[in-house]
Amino acid sequence: RKEVEQDPGPFNVPEGATVAFNCTYSNSASQSFFWYRQDCRKEPKLLMSVYSSGNEDGRFTAQLNRASQYISLLIRDSKLSDSATYLCVVNDEGKLIFGQGTELSVKP
């Protein structure tokens, strides 16, 4: 089993749609969690950290379910500029492990 798993997509959605991504992790001792965004041919950049109580940043909401070992990212009112690959990242006792990424394409 992979340490961090994501649905690779692609997710093709119209502008204004709400879209959700999930990510599961295998090590229950994992300490912290993040979502990164990667544009085509660019390096990954931090989108948001994921806190135990869930957290929101504008149109983006991240949640953590430790019991089921998954994290999620919800994007509301999606924009064309949201088109990218979304990577979940798990801090596995110091190692920062990336999922394979979920590709999102937002269409007009």
Added chain:
Amino acid sequence: DTGVSQDPRHKITKRGQNVTFRCDPISEHNRLYWYRQTLGQGPEFLTYFQNEAQLEKSRLLSDRFSAERPKGSFSTLEIQRTEQGDSAMYLCASLRPGELFFGEGSRLTVL
């Protein structure tokens, strides 16, 4: 500009040759990570350092790969006897608590 620089940006080499990549992290960041990324995949963890100490190396990494960070500042990643399967983007990142800052990567093509 994230402040992490990698060199060279592109490297084309013949199978069997050795290659070395260099990473200069953000100066105040103690942790430095190396990843490999191929098309359609997320960054694959290779190794990481706390200052000059190499804390962990991926079990997937063969003995042909070695990394150093001799003075706790810049780091090098060497691949010996390159194979076509080594063709990938090699990413370096330095860590501020809660956030990895990536360089633009070194793209390796093995012919």
